Amino acid sequence: EIVLTQSPATLSLSPGERATLSCRASRSVSGYFAWYQQKSGQAPRLLIYDTSTRATGIPARFSGSGSGTDFTLTISSLEPEDFAVYYCQQRSNWLYTFGQGTRLEIK
Amino acid sequence: EVQLLGSGGGLVQPGGSLRLSCAASGFTFSSYAMSWVRQAPGKGLEWVSGIRDSGSTYYADSVEGRFTISRDNSKNTLYLQMNSLRAEDTAKYYCAKGELGAFDQWGQGTLVTVSS
Numbered sequence: 163e164i165v166l167t168q169s170p171a172t173l174s175l176s177p178g179e180r181a182t183l184s185c186r187a188s189r190s191v192s193g194y195f196a197w198y199q200q201k202s203g204q205a206p207r208l209l210i211y212d213t214s215t216r217a218t219g220i221p222a223r224f225s226g227s228g229s230g231t232d233f234t235l236t237i238s239s240l241e242p243e244d245f246a247v248y249y250c251q252q253r254s255n256w257l258y259t260f261g262q263g264t265r266l267e268i269k
Numbered sequence: 270e271v272q273l274l275g276s277g278g279g280l281v282q283p284g285g286s287l288r289l290s291c292a293a294s295g296f297t298f299s300s301y302a303m304s305w306v307r308q309a310p311g312k313g314l315e316w317v318s319g320i321r322d323s324g325s326t327y328y329a330d331s332v333e334g335r336f337t338i339s340r341d342n343s344k345n346t347l348y349l350q351m352n353s354l355r356a357e358d359t360a361k362y363y364c365a366k367g368e369l370g371a372f373d374q375w376g377q378g379t380l381v382t383v384s385s
Contacts, residue, residue, distance in 0.1 A: 194370020196370065196371035196372075198314075205363055205376065206306075206314065206372070206375055207375075208372060208373045211368070211369050211370065211371035212370065212371075217371075218373075251316075251372075253371075256319060256321065257327055258304070259316065260306075260316065263314075
């Protein structure tokens, strides 16, 4: 099983700032990699799939990058609605794992 | 519009069983992999089980041998049979549609509570 470790656990920033969220895998991810946003009381929403492709309707301020064991979600300029919990996820050989989440909070 | 409507959750005693259902609409259900993902109260997301369009099934180690995923393409419905339930299985269970290694559509979730 590939273990995903997200950092930081909590990120405190102000609207308009740039956010960089990291996800490190316990071994190289050769399959698919994705990012989700989850707001309180809601189901997760897919932001990025296949490492760097934005899902339908996701604003251009969200971008994904990475390869091997290190992946990054960047939000170029935070909007008030971006403060939420973010999860990374990988799929290898049809088995999926999620990271433990990064809480993005308003400073 | 894609809709995934989960049902079947509830309160069950340790060692008991429960079957979750997820009724899908708005897409060609038989053509897509589907999964169950759970979230314990106040915790993160955990993938539980998946089933491919071919019918091949996959499980997380934590549920292997206790849970069974299945699908009925004639009814556009996904199922999760959960046996030998434990307190640590308490969570909201989401059904999710698979696309390119990710989950692009999610149900609203159904709550399972395992307690005596």
